[in-house]
Amino acid sequence: MSTAEVTLGSVLTDLDASIGTAAYSGAVVEDLRSAIDDELTEAVDAAGIDPALFPVRVPKGRVTSVLACPSKALADLGGDIPPIHSLRGAVADVAAVIAAMSPRKPLELLDVLEGVAAIDPENVGIEMWRGSSKEEKAELREILEPLAAEVQATCSGVAIDWVVRPQFTSQAAFAGGRLLATARYDMLLSQPGRPRSAVVVEVKAGNAHSDHRADAFLYALLETLRTGYSPLAIVTISTGEPPVLIEEVTGGVLESASRRLVAASRVLIDMVANPTRPPPEQPGPHCVVCPRRATCSSASIAVDAS
């Protein structure tokens, strides 16, 4: 098993001295909330949406997808996640929680899979594992064992004073509850009894990607709006490089996340209000994996450019 140089435990130890010193709180946060709310209230009022469709839901993933390409975002809706992707993600998430909770030796893959089955029994990846032959399971183990071991090594060393909240859902309502922004962090860590100690942790079973940074910014914004003060940091754990990415929550981070949230919400409000209007297409690297790439004119532009 590999031994991680930087662990979640060491990151939290470094952050310990900053507890209680949130960069943003009080009136600054309320001003931020008001500014977003004003823009989104105006957008919702102007759209003329059927009240039965409220609240317009703006989950984290949809912010990323509609800003990349609204057309692909609609084409992807309801699509199935490949079971192996689902299983890798679930193993990484559960292994991270187990490691952060337990100071003892890391658990074996089968124990991690028991954990996945216990909290997400209908996960398509777990169903695939259960239905696999002995040979197929051996192939899956070659993929999953190093993943579970690596995530557990990176997420180790967390002091018992930190409480781990797995799969924590955060939400913020705008426009009088007619629009709901949501995100689910893989882990929210804090020290009860020590206010303003929140650290958001995201676990990725793969390489870090530019979208992950934008996701981290949105987590910072929603956590700030939820509690009234900014979290100490957003930490992204990845099995690629770098294994640990620490994002300090600055004014620029919150401003950037606000802009993206408002922009994505405007697109979604328009799409909900005008369901028959074809959504805009935006060519980009995502065209390679778009289910409409064979017939979409923008996709051909992107492929030609590449």
Add this chain to the structure above:
Amino acid sequence: MSPTGHVFVCIDCSRRVVSERSPRELGQYAQEWAKERLQPIALQTAEGRYGAAEDHERVRLANYGLTTMLDCEARVTASTGFDGWDVLKATRWLAVRSLHRYLSDDGVTGVQRAVRSTMANTIDDAAPDSEFVDGWLKQQPPGVRALLAARSAGWVASLLETVRDGDLEAEALKPPPVDGPPMRFYYPGRALMIEARVDGLYGRKNTKGPSAETLLLTVTAPGFVDDILDFEGTAATLASGVAPGFIAAVLPKSGEVHKVAVDTAMIERGLKLCERLADLELRAIDGRGATDVARKASFFGCRSCALAETCPARLEADQKPAVFGGLQPLPVDPG
């Protein structure tokens, strides 16, 4: 007592609330109303009159049935009862007991330590053949126990965070009653039981004059928060025979707290919810089924519903295109 009624003062916001009944009078009013209005429901079935029911035969009106009813009434009538423990169900069980330990003076410091020691004691004390949560917990592998501990510690942390970092810091949080009579109202004849779910409380209790006692409840279904507060405020009043001053819903997802006074109007709304829920729960027993009840198709609700195959709402929903948050998927390229 003032000429207009009893004055309650909120310890957090100094809000003054006037009630025409004292906490004890309100408790008596609720119990009498419940006995009278629930009588035909509680004691009569299509086959005849209920006798004194055994524990496992009681119709239990509680939070799960309420939130199911608020989502889809038909699903309550299809309920097959408790189907065993799992991580999701055991989370609050462990969390409430851990909160007791954390708030008590027995030397356990820290939420995580409180959860671990509560779990360890539960496993140590479990009878080998126990069919209850302790027996289930004892059989779980280490990965499942770690996840359960994390979820329970997180539950406690969310409650503490909202109470202490938020607007409810006025007085120390106290542990809730966990089980038994303080939380349950047994209808005479014991066929019907109404159960309250309190996750914490604070403030001074007073049976005759203004009561500052506030019950806290963690709510994860924000769309139903008003009905949940009505039901739980009523259930707690029925169980103890004395109304609390206030009841507050803590919403961990948004960090919000909804706090309301417990008054006659709330009790009456709560009793009507009890009445409807009792009727639906009994339909599962007496064979009346899901005729003339509200139905609502939903992805998660219908997935576990025994009526889904034949439910008109579900069949109608299946004929419509899938909608995700108001959005319809675009057709994709064939192949």
